[in-house]
Amino acid sequence: MGRKPTLRDVSVASGLSTYTVSRALSDGDGVSAASREAVLKAAREVGYVPNAAAQQLRKNTRSSVAVITASTSNHYYLELMRGIDRTLRRSGRTTVVADIAAEGRYTTALEDATVQHLIQSRAAGVISTLTLRGSNLDLLHDWDIPVVFVDAAPPEEAGLVPSITTDNRSASQAVGDHLAEHGYGQWLLLAYPSRWSTRVPREAGLRETARRHGAELTVVESENDVDSAVRALEAHLDRSGPAPRALVAGNNPLLQGALRVLRSRGLRVPDDVAVIAFDEFPWAPLLDPPLTVLDEHSETIGELAAQTLTRLIDAQIEAERAGRPVTPAYLPDDRREVAFDLVVRKSCGC
Structure with missing residues (x-):
């Protein structure tokens, strides 16, 4: 889609009036359960985010970064977050964590809901530890939200979307x-x-x-x-x-x-x-x-991911000030592999 979807697109897709669509999306009164579900389904299909969120997004100070994890019970994420947090603090940004595989159990519904929420809450960027579905990556792209994958490969169709991984x-x-x-x-x-x-x-x-x-x-x-x-x-x-x-x-x-x-x-x-x-x-x-x-070396991976995302967000801020498009400017060098170490102790028989 060459433009961002509008309320009218949702109206056409759902077969309901723009008034009903607006009331349903704002959780207003006077809308039946069936109509509300039809509107929400149409909004998901066309990739629409409510106008209020879109207006806030345009005014965004780009100060909050979301880290999508896949089961925070894994200690890997603690070290990763240390590297991300330390790096983002230098640019005055904060981090929020969204777990889309709580206790290791992933669902597409939770992924979809999380991405919608990140757009509506004006996330400046996303660091994801799980390969997102192509439709959600497209949705983030439509709203000019840069994404960096860590310990996960981008979808094959993702172009130059960055990733920081181990070999x-x-x-x-x-x-x-x-x-x-x-x-x-x-x-x-x-x-x-x-x-x-x-x-x-x-x-x-x-x-x-x-x-x-x-x-x-x-x-x-x-x-x-x-x-x-x-x-x-x-x-x-x-x-x-x-x-x-x-x-x-x-x-x-x-x-x-x-x-x-x-x-x-x-x-x-x-x-x-x-x-x-x-x-x-x-x-x-x-x-x-x-x-x-x-x-x-997950802490190093976190640092590199946060540095990459910081550069992308700062470039968007400059483009916004100059009146240029703010589509994330990914580079081939944004895909990197970090060295590893085999730490030999005694459980292997040494």
Whole structure:
């Protein structure tokens, strides 16, 4: 669409008068439940945001940035937020957090509602840790709200939309190479669903390394929360019999679930099952045994994402003052990969 949708577009799409549409969108009286639902559905379809919000958006001081997370139970986000907050404070901006996968359970309805709310609340920009649906990315673009993805790939059709990630394929290969150094022949990857886009390169890297070293890799998928990880791993072990010689946990919540299962079954780490996990956290060296982790440097990723978004927002402010279009000016260099470290402790058998 070459222009922003209007109240008239919603009226046409819903088949209702502009008066009824206006009353329905402002939650006014005199509108039936059926008509209100028809208006809201039409507004979503044409990408309309109420005029009051649009007027506020044009007056926006561009001071509040939204960070969309996907389960704040993951310690990765705490380090990420530290880097984002510290960087944004330097430009006088604040951060709000919106979790679209509370306790690891994602829904498209929550994503849609969150994006609508961010537009209506005049967010200056968005940092997203989950690949947003194309329709929502288009909607943010229509309202000139810049987006930076962290630890997530933009949709394929997203053009130059920025992303700051780890080289996840190489990171998984480093994990696999280390398991192979110990001579382990059976590996298990406890993985979150592929809607978290890092799943694909992490699994691919581990599979490639397993083939190269002649190891057998089993992938067990779980929803992205502790209890689901327990259920998924328990069910797999009940079916498969002996535990794998090495287990790779995709993130902190899945690690917690895996350790619960191993302890409940009397399996010792690393004597019975070696363990390596993605993402460093402060008490990893305090566990017994200390945990070997793949450190993605999430605080650095947060800093880079916030720096990128700050540049985009500042450029919009200058364009607005000069009377030029304020469409975000993304650059090829806005897509970056951050180095990782394999932090070797004792849970892997070292």
